Each structure stands twice: as C-alpha cells, then as structure tokens.
Amino acid sequence: MSEVVVLTGFLAAAVRVATPLMLAALGETIGQRSGVINLGVEGAMLVGALAAAIGASIGGSTVGVVAAVLSGALVALVFAAVAIGARADQIITGTAITLGAVGVTGTVYRWYFGPGGAGLGIETLAPVPVPVLHRIPILGPALFTQPVLTYAAYLLVPLTWWLLFRTRWGLKLRAVGESREAAIVAGVNPLVVRSTATILSGALAGLAGASLVLAQVGTFTEQMTAGRGFVAIAIVVLGRWNPIGVAVAALLFGVANASQFLFQAMDLDIPYQFFLMLPYLLTLLALAGAVGRVTAPNQLGR
Amino acid sequence: MRRVRGLVLSPSAVTVMAIAAGAVLLAVGLELTGYHSGQAFRAMWHGAFGSWYAFTSATLLRAIPLIVIALGFALALKGGALNIGAEGQFYAGAIAATWIGLQVHSWGTVPAILAVWLASCLAGVVWMALPVLLRTRYGVLEAISTLLMNFIALSLVSYMVQGPLQEASGIYPQSDQIAEVARIPLIAGTRLHWGIAVAFGLAALIWWIFKSSQWGFHLRAVGQGAEAALVTGRIDRNRVLAAALLWSGALAGLAGGFEVSGVSHALYQNLSPGYGFAAIAVALLARLDPRGIVLSGILFGALEAGAGAMQRDAGVPSVAVYVVEAVVILVILLAGAAKAAGLGSRSPALSVGVEP
C-alpha cells in the first residue's frame, strides 16, 4: 500500500515538474517549426514567472496567469523585432533577451517586493481533481489531481498538433520553416508567419513561468527558471518537433527530475548537488542520442 | 551640406548608439521603479572612474576576466561557433586553480602561478570537451550544450565548496585561501594584479593569429563560408571548429584561474557576476576585433565596477546592468554591425544539428 502512495506521489511530482517544461516546449515547437530557435524562451519564462507573482499578489491567480501570458508574448515580440524583423543572429539575440530578462526581473522584483522577497503571500493554484478520471488507481491522483495549468498543458498537446498539421496556418508555418524561398513563391509572408509563431511561443513560455510560480514553487525567486527554458528547447529536439513527442519527452524529464527527490529521500550518500546536475546531464546525453537521427526544420536559425 | 546616406552607420556611431541606448533605458527603468537615476549614475561613475584606485582596482580588475573571456568568445565565433558556456568554463577553471593553489605551498612563485594558470586552462578545455564532442560527432548545437554545462558547473562549485574543497574549519561554503606563492602579484598601490598584462598580451596574440596565421585564416574561412572552405580550401571544418571551441574554453578557464589567483584567492559560489555573458557584449561591441575587445572590456569593467558602487551607494540592484549589456547586444545586432563582423553568414546548419 505504501509503495502505491510513494509511486503516486512520485508520478504526481513528475507531472508537476513536467508542466512548465511542456508548456514552454510546445510553444517552442511552434516557433522552431517556423524556423526560429528562440533562446529567449528562458527569459520569457522568467518574466512570465515574475508577472505571475506580481499579478497574483494584486488580483489573484487568474490575473497572475493573464499577466504572465501577456508579458511572455511581449518578451517574444522584442525577440521577433530583432531576430526576425532585422534578421539578426537568433542565438545571440535569444541570449541577450534572456540576459536582459534576468536584469529586469531582478530589478523589478526587488523594487516591488522589497528586501523581504515575494514570500508566500501569493495566491496559488490548488490541485483540481478531474471528475471520474481522478479515481483511476495510481494514475488518477497523479495525472488528474493537478492544478488547472497542467490540464491546459494536456489540452495544448492535441491543439498544437492540430494547429501544425491540420490547418492552413500550420502548413504555411511548416513551409516557412523548411524552405523560405518556396514559401515566398507560394505567396506566404515569412515575416508575418514567423513573428506570429514566435509571439505565440512567448505567450506559452510566459504561461510556463506562471505554472512554475503559481502551481509548482508557490513564490518567485531571482533566476528561478534556472535553465528550464533551455531544457525546453532540448525537449523540442527530443520530441522531434512533434507536439506529441514533445509532451512525452517533457513527461520523461519530469520523471527524471522527480526521481531526484526519490533518491534524496532514500538517504543515499550522494551529495545533493549531483542530483541538481542530473537534468542537465540527461538533456545533453539525450540530445546526443536524438540529433542526427531526426531532421530539424531546414531553416532553423536562418 | 553633406547628404546623410540612408541608414548606413559607421561602426563607431553604432558603438556610441548602443551604449547610449543602454544607458537611457537603464535611466528610464530606474526612474520608473522609483530610484534616482542621477544618483545611481553618479555612484557608478565614482565607483568606476572616481579615482586612480577605483579605475585600477575596480574597473581594470574586472576588465581582466571580461577581456580574456571575450577573446575566447571572438575566437570561436570567427569560426562560426557560439560559446555561450564561458560561465561554466570560468568556474571549471576556478575550481582547478583553487585545487592546485592549495597544493603548492612548497613551490616557487613562478612555477606555482604557472601551474595554477595551466590547470585552469585545462579545466576550461575539459569543460568544453563534451560540447565539442557533441558538436562534431552528433551535430548538437554548441550554443545549447555549452549553456547547459553552465548549470552543471554551478552545482559542481556548490558541491566543491561544501565538500572536498571546503575550508578546514568547515563553517562557510568556501575554500581555504590558496598558497601565497600561487597568488598573482599586485601592481603597487592597487588591487590590480599583473594578469592585466597577460590579458593585453593575449589580445595582441589573438589579433596576430586572426591577421597573419594560416590557422586564423582557416578559422575565418570556415566561419564565413563553410562550403567553400571545405570544397575549395580543403579545410577540415570539424577540426578547425573543435580547436577554436577548445581554445575558447581554455581562455574562459584561464579567466577563472586569474580570478582565484589574482582576486579572490579562494573559491566561492557566485564568484562570477555573470562575466561569461557580459563578455558576449564585450566581444560584439568590439566586432570581434581583439584590439577593440581590450577597450570594450575596460568599458564593461567600468560598468561592472559601477554596478557594485551603485548597489552600495544608491541601493540599485547590480543585476540592473544586465539590462545595459542586453541592450548593447541588441542594438549592435539591430544595426547590422554584427553582420559586418561575419556573423551574417554564420552557417545556419549550426542550428540544432542535422550534420554531424
């Protein structure tokens, strides 16, 4: 019986950890399918997290979520202006955006919350059991007794897939991502398509930040995203630029991450820092296995 | 009157514009968040240029790691590779420098210092080895792998200062002070160490490599026209890229070694206030020219020094300077100056892979 409890708790933790990664990675999938690699997703997530904290402290969690989505989109807009509008190097632009986001969030955070920090005075999102489904043994409590943003992530998986593979917008997007010239000849405006995709992905990164603050950690701390945006980019590669694969990859990361709590609980004589390294090491190894066997959108980074 | 020609700006105009844009944005942000920008800028100026001591012991001291890392970033980018993991290599270098620095009590000064430097370079190379392997063997974008290595390095430092390298008393998460012999001598009357001379020397060396050596030419060729370099130049692109990235890692590692053996004399967490990222702005502002990197390194050293003073004297969080750095990079990108430096033709296949 207690194994079941542990397992359920473990899976629930995995899903909780996976939620922001899944949200950010789904957004980045849309962006990368249009040929844009946005390292600023880390920055958008961080700004979204702070916006969620501030919004929630003013008007409750809903305001927090809306603020996060809008601010994430705004950060992506800056990226789009430089990297897509001026066609500057996407990687360097993304790095600069993230750097700026660290500076802005650090300054605003200290200004808004003062030296005491955000603390726990933020209205968070409590788990909402899904009727019927949450009764499934083991999986029910793990997958279907989660905060509402997790369900949003679930729903976004088929939605993103549909958007990419069943709509004309998705067709244009994929065409731009594979061959800019061919898309132009077909009458598609790459600038518009890419900008829209990037801003959408920024909004989802903002949502990921909200989920981190409102559904996972419960407060904001400086640089709290700690590379999750970069990991999300790797997840897109692992998921082979397909929303379903991306969701699976994000969940696997959640499992790997949650296992760190499990190991720590086991009281093994391994310093905790090594568990902290684990997700990044796993990402690197997984990238080595994934890249080469899959083909990235041809125009990625151009 | 002479006609103004379109939007074609001279590089120096772009430089001034980039810095001005950063400063203006910072001022506006500070005013919006209720700080006194005038007071903050005064504090910055005072902290960076207020006195000979401030200039040498704050500004130039911080310019050393910035210059050395930026040289490495430029070296890699000339070949079309992006090392965004200098922060991690810096820490790897700092760990190695500390470890060696704690062993060499009985050595002479020169061998001790050289051993510390060598160790930190090697550590930077080791830290870069995995991204290079992933890049050349599996086609993993080095920008992402080096970034991820940063986070691993941060955890490793945390482990080191609470584990094997923690001070003997075991109270604080920091190492013991390294041996006296392993410390770089200071310039009289300042806290500035002689690493500054090495940094200038390295800038001259790399400038010469870019200009006159065949390897430097191959590096530029790979960076600007990978296909032509391969087919016409018969250049082994992976070899050139690997070497450039490894040297880039070595330089960032050396910067970490300098910081330990010249400034902190011990290993801490948060030893770097983000040198690895600031150095990107330094290199881009100089358009990857090593001579310019010396100047922009000093400028950003002043910014870092000023940021500390600003936090002390005006209460403005020092992370605010990240905004300036980011804006400088973005303005330079926008002005297309980066294209002139050869970034425009950076091989796009460097994206997430596809070609091992």
Place this chain on the structure above:
Amino acid sequence: MPVRFALDDITKRYGSVTALDGAHLLLEGGEVHAVLGENGAGKTTLMRVAFGLTAPDLGTVALDGVPVAIPNPRAARALGIGMVHQHFTSVPQLPVAENVALSAGWPARPGDMRRRLALLCQTLDLPLDPDALAGTLPVALKQRLEILKALATDTKVLLLDEPTAVLTPREAAGLFTFLRSFASEGGAVALITHKLNEVLDGADRVTVLRAGRVTHTGPAEGETRSTLTRHMIGRDITSPEQSRSVSGGDVLVRVADGVLASPSFQGSGLRSGSLEVRAGEVVGIAAVEGNGQRELLRASAGVWTLDGGVVELAGSCAFIPEDRTSEGLIPAMSLTENVVLGGAPGASWLRHAGPLTTIDWQAAAEASAKIIEEYGVVAPGPESPVATLSGGNQQKLVLGRALLSEPRVIVAENPTRGLDVAAATEIHDRLRRAAHNGAAVLFYSSDLDEVLEMADRVVVVANGRTVPVDGAPGRTRVGELMLGSRSPGS
C-alpha cells in the same frame, strides 16, 4: 475567348546594371511562345516581373486589355498566372499534396487535399503520388509537381523558366506535348529556353532578348538556328575549328570501379565509375543531372572520397566547383582572401615558421593582382569583396586561381553555368590552352552541346555508371546513352 497577356515597355535597373530596358512580351491564347536570349539578357527578370516577384521601375502589365498591378505572386495567381521556376520551388520536406495545397490555397485537411489533387492530376493527365516527399522525387517528377502547382488554380497564362534544362530529350518532348494541349484549350504559354531546337520545333512564336531589349519578335516558322543566333548575340558566331587530337600523353587521372553514394541522397550516386584522362586532352562528361557525374568528378579531384574503388591522381589537381558563390568563393571575403583560400599547398604567400604557417598578405595581394590583370577580371581592386563582382568576373577569378599553380590536372564542374557567351568562350579557351600545355582536363557541363564542342573524348554517366564513347560521337548517340539505353535506337 483567347487571353492576351501583355508586358509593355518594362524597365528594371539594379544599381548601375540595366536588366530590362523597355522590353515587351505579348502572349496570345492558344500559343506557345518562346523567350530566347543569352544568360543575362533579362529573360528571367521579365518572367519575374510577370509573376510579381520583381517590381519593374517602369512599364505596364495588361491582361485581356485591362491594366493590372502584380505586386506579389499571390496577385499573379489570383489573375490566373502560373509559373514554373527554373529552380525547384517546392518544400522538399513536405509531401506532394501539401506542396500543391500550400501553393493553391487549399485547406490543409488531408482528405480534402488528396481529393483535389487526384482530380487535378486526372484533369491534366499528370499523375503524381500525393504522399511522396517532394525532395525525393526524380527530377522530371519534381517538374511535374511544379506544373501541377502552377495549374492548381484556374490558370490562363503559364510561364516556364528553362523547364527543359533538367530533362532528357524524351522527357522534354513529353513536356511540349503537354504545353501544346494546354495552349489548345485557350491558355497562353511563355517558355524561356536557350535551346534553339526547342524554339524551332515546339514554339509558335518567339521573342528574343539581348541586353534587356527585345531584338526580335515574330513567328517561329521561317527562323533558323543562325537567324535566331544573330538575334541573340547580334552577330554570327562561328565556333573555332577544333583540332581533336588523339593525344598520347601520360595518364594523369585514373578512376577504376569507383563507388560513391550521393552525399545529399539525391540522384543515383556513383555505382561504377571508371575513366582515364591523359595529359593534353579534354575529356568531357555527358550526363543528366543526378546520375552520378558529380560524385565521379569530385572523387577524381580528390574532394570527395570514394566508398569503393580507386582514384589515382598523378600530380597537383585544381577543382572548379559548379556553385561558385557557395563552394568556389566566399562572397564576403576579398579577392585576395579568396585567392589564398584556393591556393595550392606550395603557394607563394605561405611562410613557415616551425610548426606555424603564416600568410604573407603582400605576396598574396600580388598574386591576386596578377590574376586580375591576366584574366581581365573587372573588380574595384584586390581588396574589395568578391560579392561585388559579376558572375563572369567571379568565374574568371576562380579559373585564374585554379590555374595559378599550373596544376597538371583540372576538373571543371559546369564552369560556364550562368555566363554569357563571351565569358563562356573565354573559359573554354583557357581550359583548352591549359590542355594544350600538357594538363589533363576533365570537363562537365549540363549542356550536352557544350560538352561535345569542348571534349576530345566523351564519357557518358548514366544511372551511376560510366559508358565510354568511342570515336566522334553524334549528338543523338550520346543523348541515347545518357538515357541509359545501350541499344542503338532510332
């Protein structure tokens, strides 16, 4: 009702270069209209204007007598103008159905797309697998896809830019049959070509461009090769009498049973390639694109390594790649730097200091100045970026650089691609002279006539296999071998 599509008095300048200078083109329903001209005459620019890809500086466009504005390809399509581009313009990674849907504005639902595509293929009698990835189609089917795309919406005017350049003679004949049937239903066809036979055999009318101006327009009937040539270049061209010598020089290049998979996974790759090139002779390679000739050429030059078989190169080898702006030159670098890039190991500007090799830029600048002078490269100076040079001057630089070290072997891959007749003739002369001076020259062109003109001996590559051709080969005979048929058909 027959359509009339009229481009009138079109002028387009790029900086100091005038691409079109008051050019006109009048298309009538039911006709196949050939647009003829040398490279650089403005044919493609004119088509781009017609399709909304290039905005003219001056001039008017009218459809059925009504002036129209065509600011972009979408507007062109809405007016019923379709275009088949010189280069493949589909998204290689997407399936046929999605490519057609993208271009035709169909919804992206799979069932819908397939149904519409099936109908289109049936109507036009051009069958194509809807699920095949566009990039994996053979060349002729890629072009079929382009035609389907151009005709997927209601199309009255069909523009084709050198559609037969990549086709075998038999495939080209099939294309003309289709164009004829399209025209017979009232459509207008404009077709860019530089193959005179096609104009004489397949077109109703012809418009000839030279240096951006129309030099002739009228019925194709009654024209001959020489009248058309005169319209194209303004004078008669006589190919210099060639002394085809059976040379007895040493074998400098030998490839035996070479096998090399295509690195881009397109085309057949080299399955079994054997050839010898002797000092003093020009060996021409005749092949249809994607049959393994590229692999053979590059393996011969040592640029690519064979998977199996043997390459023997006696002496230094210079390689001239087909794509000069991506593989031959680095456009952002200066002439001098590009000369250094392609320098031989013993180049005059290299200095050795222990393990370090340095570059004496003074010596390199002198070498590039020498090339500029000897080859008449028109350039602002040795330090200006190569990107500022015209295609012909870039190619002169590539050739001058290749011949600088007096290599014993020269492998040239389509070296005259995109050049006008004068520039191409000069490249031919230089290569022949090099052979005369004892070099072994391996020459490939996608234009069969050029190969036959240049070569002392021809080797055909078909389906990845080499077929030596003995004696003086006729055009028809070589053409058949290129199709892979060994039997002497009619």
